[in-house]
Amino acid sequence: MNWASNRRLIAILIVLLALAVPLSLLAGRVWIDPLAPETRNAAVIVLQLRLPRAMLALVVGAGLGGAGAAMQGYLRNPLADPGLFGIAPGAALGAVLSFWTGYAASAWLLPVFALAGAGGAMALLALIAGREAGVALFTMTGLMISSLAGSLTSLALSLSPNPFAMSEIVTWLMGALADRSWREVAVAAPLTLAGLAVLLATGRGLDALTLGETAARLLGFEPRRQQVLMIVGIGLTVGASVAVAGVIGFVGLMVPHLVRPLTDRRPGSLLVPSALAGALLVLVADAGCRVLPLAGGELRLGVALALIGAPFFLVLLLRMRRGLA
């Protein structure tokens, strides 16, 4: 197998990240010139504003990229997205409820509410889909949880106590990394790393699923174990990312696609490169959002990625159609 070439891809991505992180620290409304360090408050800007933001971009991107790769491998479908399990909408519902109750004022509570929402979606998923291990029923359950959480979010919005709270919710739902601090990094990083570790443990099982569910079982991979690992891994990565950054779509869909042709196309060998490439994409996109001049504040990261992602998706569908024709 192409183990060596996979290692090379991972090394290239790490080098790119090592270049992109310092560059992203310099970019923003105030440009910092490393050769002329007399910029006012440069140290504060870099250490208290941009470094935590960059770290958060890496954590969220890695989580979403890795989750997307695992999800596509598990469902054996290149169009699968980590949102399909209903965990992201569940976390968003939790976060919206924290706004609605006014608790979001205490900044610790929003991530806690969001994680509780993600946990609720995970528990529901395990409960309903648990006994029957088939992937189709599992996906349907996820879709139902998605639409349930989505409609409850709409309900919370329509019952919103005041217009200010409503606009705050809507803005938050768009997903962004602006004005985050080390506190969010401390919440998201351990959960995401744990989630990625769980997803990595599914690698062999995902490889076996290439041959279908029956063949995977006969290769010694129990579907029930695989399912539990997927729920925990996707729940931790996606839940953590929604808790600190809101809903950021398309990363989990796009990144595995961009990376897959560079690997040997086994789902297991895609996990690490996809996490690294996700980190890179979110970091660069977030720095881009900061730099783009936009009247009335900066472009929201979630919006920017959807603006890149949706056309990408359409091109993908066109290419697939040509492939099938």
Next chain:
Amino acid sequence: MSTTLSTVGLSIRDRLDDLTLTIHGGEVTAICGPNGAGKSTLLTCLAGLQDPDIGIAALGTRVMHEIPARQRAQCIGYLPQSPEVAWDVTVEVLVGLGRLPWHDAATSQGAATIDAAIATMDLEALRKRPVSRLSGGERARALMARVLSTGPAWILADEPLANLDLGHAIALMRRLREQANHGRGVVLVLHDLATAMNYADRVIVLDRGRVVADGEPCHALSEAVIRQTWDCPARWLGEPGSRALALG
């Protein structure tokens, strides 16, 4: 290596009825029967994929469902009826998936086994080719090489000749024959009675979940058995080893 695969009083509701069979390694055993006879169900029980309602399936002296999944996977290679390959991997990577139960695809020992399986199925020239660019016959060979790369004591295949033309079907049967000569047990669900007659050491004929004939092909697939089981008058033509079935 476990030298027998057996069932005792094995029953599955509406499918199989009290089957007691012992299948031996080093032989090609064909399971034949009309549609709905329970052929595929029997094969999934022998593979440990399905637990019987009553009775047991056993690998050697061990009850199937007590064998750890990974250990069972190292011992039994199974080719499903219409095998899928979800991602467009190369032949080499596909064959390498057979090493998953051993956790050694990246080691030299694993690589050697993969190479041997590729060589056995004459796939060297196609090693780096993506699965999507293989012909039907090449794809069937690659999937069989995946089963062989596990190095299983048993090869179980459900209709391995479906979608293969005559030449490729015969070539695949010859290779399976060789595997049996090397001591592996080969168990095949076959639709084509002439193939079973010409290549199998033993034929088990099922009808509505019961064994109606079991033994050497010329006895188990006698004209009388075929007339009774398939409800179709038939006559064997030709010499032993190259028989053909004339219907009607």
